[in-house]
Amino acid sequence: MNFGDRFLLFLLSLVGLVLGVLLALLGAGVISVAWAASELAVQPWNMVCLVVGVVGALLSIRFLFYRSRRGAGGPAESVLLAGDHGQIRISYETLRQLANRRGSQLKGAESFDSRVRQGHDGILIACRMQVLPDIDIAALSREAQAAVKEYVERTAGVKVERVIVHVTEIAPNGHVGKAWSGA
Amino acid sequence: MADMEYELTERGSVHISDEVVQIIAGVATNEVDGVIGTSGSLAGGITESITGRKNMARGVKVQYDEAARSCTIDVWVQLRFGVSIPEVGYQIQEHVKSSVESMTGLRVNAVHVHVVGVAFQTEAERAQDADQIGAALPGEERSTGGIG
Numbered sequence: 001m002n003f004g005d006r007f008l009l010f011l012l013s014l015v016g017l018v019l020g021v022l023l024a025l026l027g028a029g030v031i032s033v034a035w036a037a038s039e040l041a042v043q044p045w046n047m048v049c050l051v052v053g054v055v056g057a058l059l060s061i062r063f064l065f066y067r068s069r070r071g072a073g074g075p076a077e078s079v080l081l082a083g084d085h086g087q088i089r090i091s092y093e094t095l096r097q098l099a100n101r102r103g104s105q106l107k108g109a110e111s112f113d114s115r116v117r118q119g120h121d122g123i124l125i126a127c128r129m130q131v132l133p134d135i136d137i138a139a140l141s142r143e144a145q146a147a148v149k150e151y152v153e154r155t156a157g158v159k160v161e162r163v164i165v166h167v168t169e170i171a172p173n174g175h176v177g178k179a180w181s182g183a
Numbered sequence: 184m185a186d187m188e189y190e191l192t193e194r195g196s197v198h199i200s201d202e203v204v205q206i207i208a209g210v211a212t213n214e215v216d217g218v219i220g221t222s223g224s225l226a227g228g229i230t231e232s233i234t235g236r237k238n239m240a241r242g243v244k245v246q247y248d249e250a251a252r253s254c255t256i257d258v259w260v261q262l263r264f265g266v267s268i269p270e271v272g273y274q275i276q277e278h279v280k281s282s283v284e285s286m287t288g289l290r291v292n293a294v295h296v297h298v299v300g301v302a303f304q305t306e307a308e309r310a311q312d313a314d315q316i317g318a319a320l321p322g323e324e325r326s327t328g329g330i331g
Contacts, residue, residue, distance in 0.1 A: 078297070081269055085280050086255075086293030088272035094262075097301050101264060157269035 110171035122159030205240035217266035
């Protein structure tokens with residue numbers, strides 16, 4: 001979601017918040033319905049209502065039919081493969097999910113998250129990893145690089161230029177069962 | 184999007200609604216092993232939830248070239264974890280192209296496949312995957328995984 005959409009979503013949230021509070025006050029009897037109707041039907045509040053209503057409706061329609069760039073397959077957010085009968089676009093989100101799945105399987109990795117960017121000669125995968133105590137971090141990092149690179153290249157068929165591993169911290173309590181959320 | 188219309192016989196023309204091609208392509212896509220489903224807009228998902236009917240045209244876009252009596256198809260798909268994405272992509276292209284061409288007589292110029300995500304098809308698969316992760320790790324060295 002780009003900055004413009006975030007701003008529009010912020011505006012829609014404000015409109016929703018104001019309308020929600022007003023409705024709650026009306027329902028609670030703090031504001032009289034007759035008073036609200038009489039005030040909102042005259043200048044300048046009728047114009048304010050009209051503008052807020054139209055803007056709110058337009059914003060709602062915008063997000064009701066919103067398709068993120070990944071869904072629309074924008075060139076900046078996907079990797080392109082040439083197929084026999086057309087293109088195959090793999091979104092960065094897909095590659096991120098693959099990297100996260102493989103990274104989460106590593107022994108000693110408490111949590112694993114990644115970001116995908118385009119490099120000069122393939123994609124770059126930046127990983128953030130929280131590790132268990134008493135783990136050889138250098139060895140685990142090398143293993144993560146090799147495993148993620150191999151898995152993404154094999155599964156997605158795209159070239160991985162580099163895997164950057166950032167070990168953020170030692171996990172405070174890592175003695176529980178491992179589960180992967182699929183995110 | 185305009186519907187496709189072309190002369191077939193001396194007796195008249197054939198008119199193919201864009202939704203017909205979308206549904207054929209959507210069904211063909213979902214028939215390929217490794218495809219979890221097609222991915223459409225939020226509004227389409229809400230409509231499916233309300234009506235309880237799966238919209239097979241969801242996540243499929245068709246562009247017609249009436250002069251050449253052909254079309255270009257875009258499909259947005261979510262695949263199953265573990266499959267080879269290029270391999271499944273090629274299969275989708277083949278199957279969609281052959282289905283549309285055989286059923287409508289239109290020529291398919293290209294089938295563009297957009298992979299928007301990978302997921303587990305069922306909760307059982309997810310649990311099995313988690314078990315595999317757990318089995319690979321001895322006792323105390325298991326971790327909570329997930330995204331931090």
